[in-house]
Amino acid sequence: MEGCALDRAGRWGRLVPWCLPATVVGLALFVVLGQGWVGPAGIHFIRQTDSMAFVVHFREFGANLFAPGVLDLRNAPDHGAAAGEFPLHYWIIACLERTAGPMPMAIRWLSLGAVFLALVHFARTVGQLLEARFTGYAITLTLVGSPVLAYYTFNHLPDALVFALVLSGWSLVMPGLVSDRPRFRWAALVLFTLAGAIKAPAAMHLIAWTVILTLNRPREPLGVGKASALLLGIALVGAWHLYARWYNSHHGTHYFLTWAEPVWAMTPDEQRNTWLLITDYWWTKYLHPSAWHLAGVLCLLLLLRWRHLAQNERAVLALLWASATAFVLLFFRKFADHDYYFLTLLPAIAWTLVFGTKAMFPWLRKPWARTGSAMVWGGLAIASLLLGRLEIHRRTTGAARDHARVAPYLSGIHGSIAHMGLPTDARVVVLGDSSANGALTAVARMGWAFPGYPAAPEPSVRRMLDMGATHLLVIDHPTPELTGHRHLTGTDHWDLWELTR
Incomplete structure (x- = not known):
C-alpha cells in the first residue's frame, strides 16, 4: 500500500509543474479566441472545406490511407482522387466518424489541442532555459496573441497543427542542445517527421535537427540505429510528397499541388508590391508591432554576442534562419495573400525571441534590471493578447461573402439531408x-460546384444530366427551369432537387 501511495505521489509530482503553464496558456487561448468558435467561415474558407472534404471522402468512399480524395469532381475528376498533405489525422477522424457519426468540428478541436499542448511545453521549457518562469510565460503569450496563430489554432487548415508538432519537437530537444549535450529523442523524430509529411517545408526542422546531431557526434555518438532512424524519417517525408505528386498526376488532378514562386522569377514591380503587402499587413496583423521592434533588437543583440553563444545555440539559430530565409525566397509571391505561410516561420521567430532574451540576461545582473525586463515582456504579452482578440473578432464576425457565402447554410443543409440517405453513387x-x-x-x-473554384460557367440542366448528375442543390441562386424534376427539401435560402431523366 505504501509503495502504491508513493507511486501515485510521484505521478502527481511530475504533473504539478505542468499545471501552471497549462492554466496560463488555456486562459490566454480562451481570451484571444473569444467568439471564434464557429466555422468553417471567414478567410480561406475554400481551403478549410477542402480539409473537411478529405475526411468525408475517407468516411463515405473508402478508408485506404494511401488513396485520399475530395468531393469536387471538377478539380479531381477521377472519383475525387486527390492528395496533398499526409492525411493521417483526416483518416483517424474519418474512422471515428464511421462509428460516432459526422463530427465536422473534430479537425478544429484536434488543432486546438495540439497547439495548446505545444505552447504549454514551450512555456515550461523556456522558463527552465531562461531560469525565469514569468518571462517564459510572457514570451509564450506573445505568440498566443499572434492573430494568425490564433485564427488557425481553431481552424480546419492543418498549418497550426504542423506548427504545434514543430514547436513540441524543438521544446523536447532544446534543453539538451542548450546544455551542450544533445540527445536523440524518438518522440521528437516522430513529431518532426509527421510535420514534414503534412507540410513539406516543415521538413527543414527534421533536417536541421539531424545536422545538429551529426555535428555533435564526437561528443554524443548517434549509433547506427538512431542515424538510420533520422535518415528514414527524411526519406519517408520525401517519399510521401513524391507519391502525392504521382497520385495526383495519375488521377488527373493538380488542384493540391503547390509550386515554388521564387522572388527572382518576379518583376521588380511584383517584388515591390508583394513586399509592401507583407510589410503593411504583417506589421499590425501577424504580431503586435512592438513584438517586431523587440525581435529586431534581439536579433541585433544576438549578432553582437554571437561568439558568446554556445555552439548548439548558434547552430539552431543559423539553421532556423537559413531555412526560413530559403522558404521566403522560394515562395515569395504567395506571402502576399497566404497568411498561414507565416506559421512556417513562427518557430524561427519564437526561438529567436528566446535566445535573444537569454543573450541579454548577462547584462541584466541587478534585480531591478531583471524586473524591468520581465515587465516589458509582460506588457508586450498583454498587448499581444488584446490585439489577437480584436483580430479574431474581425475575422470571425463579418458577414459571409465571396468564397464563403454558403458557410451560414452548411449545418442546416447537412441536418436536413443526412437522414434522407442519398445513394453513395449520387x-x-x-x-x-x-x-x-x-x-x-x-x-x-x-x-460539381458552380461557379466553384476556379470559377466556371453554370451548365444547363441537360448538361448536368450528361455529366451524370442525379441531384441539384441551389443555394441563394436563381433556380433553373426544373419541370418534371422532383423537389426533395429546402428552405428560403436553398433547395435540393432530384434530377430525373
Whole structure:
C-alpha cells in the first residue's frame, strides 16, 4: 500500500509543474479566441472545406490511407482522387466518424489541442532555459496573441497543427542542445517527421535537427540505429510528397499541388508590391508591432554576442534562419495573400525571441534590471493578447461573402439531408457555391460546384444530366427551369432537387 501511495505521489509530482503553464496558456487561448468558435467561415474558407472534404471522402468512399480524395469532381475528376498533405489525422477522424457519426468540428478541436499542448511545453521549457518562469510565460503569450496563430489554432487548415508538432519537437530537444549535450529523442523524430509529411517545408526542422546531431557526434555518438532512424524519417517525408505528386498526376488532378514562386522569377514591380503587402499587413496583423521592434533588437543583440553563444545555440539559430530565409525566397509571391505561410516561420521567430532574451540576461545582473525586463515582456504579452482578440473578432464576425457565402447554410443543409440517405453513387450539382468542396461536404456526396473554384460557367440542366448528375442543390441562386424534376427539401435560402431523366 505504501509503495502504491508513493507511486501515485510521484505521478502527481511530475504533473504539478505542468499545471501552471497549462492554466496560463488555456486562459490566454480562451481570451484571444473569444467568439471564434464557429466555422468553417471567414478567410480561406475554400481551403478549410477542402480539409473537411478529405475526411468525408475517407468516411463515405473508402478508408485506404494511401488513396485520399475530395468531393469536387471538377478539380479531381477521377472519383475525387486527390492528395496533398499526409492525411493521417483526416483518416483517424474519418474512422471515428464511421462509428460516432459526422463530427465536422473534430479537425478544429484536434488543432486546438495540439497547439495548446505545444505552447504549454514551450512555456515550461523556456522558463527552465531562461531560469525565469514569468518571462517564459510572457514570451509564450506573445505568440498566443499572434492573430494568425490564433485564427488557425481553431481552424480546419492543418498549418497550426504542423506548427504545434514543430514547436513540441524543438521544446523536447532544446534543453539538451542548450546544455551542450544533445540527445536523440524518438518522440521528437516522430513529431518532426509527421510535420514534414503534412507540410513539406516543415521538413527543414527534421533536417536541421539531424545536422545538429551529426555535428555533435564526437561528443554524443548517434549509433547506427538512431542515424538510420533520422535518415528514414527524411526519406519517408520525401517519399510521401513524391507519391502525392504521382497520385495526383495519375488521377488527373493538380488542384493540391503547390509550386515554388521564387522572388527572382518576379518583376521588380511584383517584388515591390508583394513586399509592401507583407510589410503593411504583417506589421499590425501577424504580431503586435512592438513584438517586431523587440525581435529586431534581439536579433541585433544576438549578432553582437554571437561568439558568446554556445555552439548548439548558434547552430539552431543559423539553421532556423537559413531555412526560413530559403522558404521566403522560394515562395515569395504567395506571402502576399497566404497568411498561414507565416506559421512556417513562427518557430524561427519564437526561438529567436528566446535566445535573444537569454543573450541579454548577462547584462541584466541587478534585480531591478531583471524586473524591468520581465515587465516589458509582460506588457508586450498583454498587448499581444488584446490585439489577437480584436483580430479574431474581425475575422470571425463579418458577414459571409465571396468564397464563403454558403458557410451560414452548411449545418442546416447537412441536418436536413443526412437522414434522407442519398445513394453513395449520387452526383450533386451545386449552384451558388464559390468554393470547390464547401456545400458538397454538407451533402457528403461527390459532385460539381458552380461557379466553384476556379470559377466556371453554370451548365444547363441537360448538361448536368450528361455529366451524370442525379441531384441539384441551389443555394441563394436563381433556380433553373426544373419541370418534371422532383423537389426533395429546402428552405428560403436553398433547395435540393432530384434530377430525373
